Amino acid sequence: MGEKLAIEGGKKTVPDGIAKPWPIITQDDMDAVQEVLKRGVIWGPDAIEKTALEREWAEYCGVKYCIVTNSGTSAMHACVAGAGVETGDEVIVPAFTFWATAQAVLCQNAIPVFVDIDPVTYNIDPNKIEEKITDRTKAIIVVHAHGLPCDMDEINAIAEKHGLSVLEDAAHAHGSEYRERKAGNLGDMAMFSLNGTKNLPGGEGGFVTTNNPDFFEKARLTCMFGEKKVPKGNIRPYDAHTMGNNYRPVEMTCAFVRSQLRRLDEYNRLRIENVNYLTRELGKIKSIITPPEPGDRKNVYHIYRIKLDPAAAGYPNIDPEDFRWAVQSALFAEGVPVMEWHSFPVPGQKIFQNLDAYGRGCPWNCGHARKGIRYDAGDYPETQKMFAASFVLYTIYGSNGLDLMKYYVDAFHKVFGRLDEIVTNPKYYTRIRASA
Template sequence: MFKKQLAISGGSTTVPQGIAKSWPVITEADEEVLLKVLRSGKLWGTRTPEVVGLQEDWANYVGVKHCLAPQSGTAALHMAVAAAGLEPGDEVITSAFTFIASASCVLHHNGIPIFADIDPKTCNIDPKKIEEKITDRTRAIIPVHIHGLPADMDEINAIAKKHNLLVIEDACQAHGATYKGKKTGALGDMACFSLNGSKNLSGGEGGLFVTDNDDLLNSAASVAMFGEIIKSGEARKYNASHVGWMYRIQEFSAAFARSQLRRLDEYNAIRKRNCEYLTERLSKIKGIKTVEVPDDRTHVYFMYRVRFDPHEAGYDIHPRKFREIVEKALYAEGVLVGQSERAPVMAQDVFQKQVGYGKGCPWKCTLAGRKVEYVVEDYPEAVSLCNDYTLVRGIHAPNGLELMKAYVEAFEKVFNNLDEAIDAAEKVSHNPAYTCELFGGIF
């Protein structure tokens, strides 16, 4: 058979340039709602029509009583942590593998993030690793539904109940995913979603906080509005009761997200079809480990993750090196691959240097601090994931099977020519990384 030369060593690319379309899909309906906002002149506040409408629509969609829409997922997480009644030095347990905001929201409230390793099957926090992390300072658990797959919520809720802790879902990557028939957002005491432009539900920027609990709702609302308690139907008193922030979302973002929400299920179905196709085909290639979705939940594929196993592929190379070689070769073929997080969360300088608010606060706070050493090797599953995973971008609408087929062809080409890829990758210094290339973001 005629052997195709890899693009990384001078052959032609497999994926035609420009066939991967960007996200979010923007329609005339989106344009109309934004113009309507502009023409209405009602551009800011907590009770503007699109903000209120988005909050109602999202609460209904998730199946919870209340929703607030702040300006980011990070703000929503901070509101939840604050509403949980966190005091300086209190601890919150989250996953060793996640985006920084799942942990930094705890620091924002002067609390101490504590990490538990992941379960390699789901790459979500491993419930079996949580209890050993609980101390008399622990107040909450933040499970993260990483890349769009719900965490093991029954086990997590049972631990929380036993130790009297609150559960805050970080659902920033999992809009519309389900666990035992219930939507993410309705699986703990509070939940937070991001609406940034990369997410399954986009507002450009924005966030969503949800809860069934009236008291938690009121606390979160005042945190988001300068610490003021504003009662419906009453005039604003301009009296802050406690420390607060200004987390209001823009009316434009709310309108855009609300318009996108009308098509969320349709778009999630396209992600599912694309990713299930990739899983079916890529799982047949020796050396590739595809995503496993337990029967009791659905995945909404914010990101499509694959892991590489050099030994299974027949190579005695360190997994990190092997992954970098394969990434370079795939990228040259036109597959948009690359990592976001390169290491477990606690490897980041903020945890290693512990400067905090200055003077080492919260860890060294003389009133409430506690010495915590964040040792990356204590999280072997997260370390191993960071060695061998990559993310495949472009799995979202409007992209379909045409692009996925080209991706599969590229994976097959690279894995059929690994010796050539290994030789050629030596000469390429640049490692592909996750970028916002397809997400309209500029950093």
């Protein structure tokens, strides 16, 4: 009969404390930060580490320009502003993303227009973009969700046909590739996040990348108080040309990220090794749908998403969300840190339901926006279905190896070997963490 499930009081499969944290911080990282402190220059628009990191990341992505920022959220805003998005313009955004993607559009007083995802890739569905384009549309933001690049050829062709810019949210995609080109170089402009969870971690921080000198200059203004760059030796005139923020990073972060960047490819390789093992082993359980692996792109797996098919497990009449909660809770109790990464489409968030970003209903009723825009989470059924039927795993990152993945696979086999005990019991149709 095998061992009792941990959620039912049995022994956990995965021993406590064996999953290591992310990021991996080495002596080199510490020396790099200490070097900055010894140098005594801890900030500056043209400071040594910032300038070097901009050059190195531009080289890594194969683009002409890079700006380091103090967050991915600020980098996303700089992209939207850089592409010339203005009050009342519309920008296409996938319904499945972190809301910072849409927030960047609102920061320009512009209007996010959401598009549902492809049920296989979980990325924006290119076949659903054109029906959302109006005479106000200015740009399409694509999000390489969890590290898998979007269908860029199709999306770039739509953008070209309608005269739109394509902006990449590559927050999850440091080192991802589409047809041998790196994320960050797949559209007109891109952003990355350097938040501590990311494949290239910096604590907080971000990048803007582009080949377009005008977009670069406008993005730079957004990051630097709206002021133009002063040629070396000239006096700063303190003269803002446009809205701008202080989106600059500090030198300690830049030095740390430069040091981490030297190991990015190796850490991505380790993630992919972990994921390949999981995908091979979990793929043997017929109700588990592992992430797709299109042959023309490289996924760097910031997050590993696992989808469940109750019918394939022999439970065609159980609601997929009930089934998923039961399995997720049982796995969690076994010591597999499976979790949600968001739970409903971004247009379902309060700000879109209330149609109010700045007070008084702005930007939707500021006079420049198209009238009658409304948001309903139910308009994005594929995003909803994905959330209902799936959960994610973060600990595939490169601090962990196949020893941990093997424990995970054992836990999946244990739970899927005793499914009847949990999926037919309504007490497990909700998040259960207590026993973990």
